[in-house]
Amino acid sequence: MADFSKFYSDNANNMKASTIRELLKLTQKPDIISFAGGLPAPDVFPVEDLRAAANVVFDTKGTKALQYGTTEGDDGLREELIKFEANQGVTITKENLLVVSASQQALDIVAKLFLNPGDYVIAGRPTYLGALQAIQSYSARVLGIPFTSAQDGFDMAVLESSYAQALTAGKKIKYIYVIPDFQNPSGFCWSLEKRKALLEFSYKTGLPILEDSPYREIRFIGESIPSIYEIDQKGANKGLVINLKTFSKILAPGTRMGWIMADHSLIAKFVVAKQAMDLCTNVFTQMWLAEYMRTGKLESVIEGTRAKYRAKRTLMVDALERYMPKRNDIHWTKPEGGLFLWVTLPAYIDTAQLLLKAIEKKVAFVAGAGFYFDNPEHNSLRMNFSYPTADQIEEGVRRLGLVVQEAITAHENP
């Protein structure tokens, strides 16, 4: 049999098959109630309206939609995205915009453009797994920053001291990665003050901020807080923020469609990188989503998604209140948006071990350790509330409560 390993790049050897993604397969057995995935609820997809929009493309520009397109993205879609952002108070032109195959491709492009092997990215502890994978695939590393106990952003004192130490140690830091709105995995949302403080840190150090905003529009409680991209734009306007957006959570992930907003000089570099990656994004889907956006119906889909997820998140929080052991060392986030909440258990519980017990009881989650680049916390877990039904949330949390209680009992009565 062929052995290719001697030809592999250092990057290949640093790529990690995510154990989380492998475990997801385990949790997909039909009798398991899974809070492990990160899927949107399928009943939010506006199938009939999307069908109508696709048929308009076939009617009016079929051959164009089937031909090669430009790397920058379809003009029609970019015009709709500019309007979509304008409605949120963000002013961009086509030169600030690159259409990509959803946010993961954007994470790849940014990592490729900035990271040499051994370079560092500043990111949260915890943070999004896919961002870690993109960084690792270029043999780069993460300088992890914890969040405040108020869960309103980075602990800025730790950021300042970690940064100073890293510089002293000769580490090369290339950018700061954050998900200020309802972070995956934790559901944390950054306060306006913390967003401003991070932007000031960026101005002071010159470090670009990569602001990943897949859940930004899915706020179902409270008032929207300006994105860091918008704060920069309406303030010093130094252009140091790169903002990633995607249709995956506001419309449908199967379209694999997203966009990057950034300074025009960076967009031009991203275009060169993307050219060598896939020439251009799916042309048909770009025109299709542009046509759909022209109907003006996306806003009501987002509104409907918010209502559904608000209800499910409330069900899950209520069920946790009812079924989890009542202790000071057990708590969970109560996110105002997004798809996830984050449960912290007593320090002696390793959620990777707990997951095996949970699967025996036919309930699943994601163990928190996978969301750390290094030195993981072992006593947290991520729960998704967008995909399971109301009944599944009720019954699944009940089962989880039992599993946690058993782990505590086993520890206390060894």
Added chain:
Amino acid sequence: MADFSKFYSDNANNMKASTIRELLKLTQKPDIISFAGGLPAPDVFPVEDLRAAANVVFDTKGTKALQYGTTEGDDGLREELIKFEANQGVTITKENLLVVSASQQALDIVAKLFLNPGDYVIAGRPTYLGALQAIQSYSARVLGIPFTSAQDGFDMAVLESSYAQALTAGKKIKYIYVIPDFQNPSGFCWSLEKRKALLEFSYKTGLPILEDSPYREIRFIGESIPSIYEIDQKGANKGLVINLKTFSKILAPGTRMGWIMADHSLIAKFVVAKQAMDLCTNVFTQMWLAEYMRTGKLESVIEGTRAKYRAKRTLMVDALERYMPKRNDIHWTKPEGGLFLWVTLPAYIDTAQLLLKAIEKKVAFVAGAGFYFDNPEHNSLRMNFSYPTADQIEEGVRRLGLVVQEAITAHENP
């Protein structure tokens, strides 16, 4: 204004905005007859049948098509691809198959998996520009091998000696990149003997072969020659060949859909790499093309494409006979398939300069130098015959003949 350049990776600094792609914009003015692009003829796209297939997806699996999918690819599409390959005599299983966002993404994945900065890829002189861009984007280099004057593959003696010299010089070679069927840019097609010889070279050296086959099905004259992948499979079956296929030339490039065939151990590695690049390929489009393939109509589209391109290629070759100066130092390929032919002019003509004159006369081509990693030949040019109309081919080649004659006259009567 923000200056990001101090944060760029070495890879970013080695990425080259293709001058060819920049020039393409020049040649897209409506009054210019352009042989410069590489677009399929839009009248081969089966718009109505594709519309019908898309509507079947909306009818029968709308929510699934709009949801996340697996990185490996949609099961239904992979089943159709397995049948499609079986019809050509290639036997694969799902474990040998990864669905990708067309061939350029495959070129990126392979480059990422194998190439460290400074590594080498063996490739033709000339070769496909997009492959060069992918290689350069990982700061790797190309060991260029010329083709025989019979245009039937690499000059194997040069390959052997170049390889030996490179090893002596300590160069790390990672794979061999070839487009055996109607190469872009030249239209060259490798003979069976040369395919076998390259495979033997691969067995002897252990080097994987990356066989790029976008035009394989578009043979419009003569008998198909087995792919190197197939020759390996039906012979020693050592699994050293990676074969890239795409819907871009056999159906429609706007779908951005292709597939990699390789040893299962390599596919597993590719999956990990792709996960960090874009999670999965456009799910809707995968199900859509699977549905279209199930209609059994793809073969007749390919047959129609062959007929159309055969006619256009013959028109172009005939026009060149009529309009180009008749000299021993001017000749062109007469490809039996694909989208391109390759014109060689007297050695003193630099086709990059000639292009400026040609654009003045409202005709365009691609100067050949861009298809070399280094030490380019300057007296060749690539002409596309799939996209222009019959009238454009006639008139455009007439104009080109005049431009070439003027260059010769200017040289001979300075």
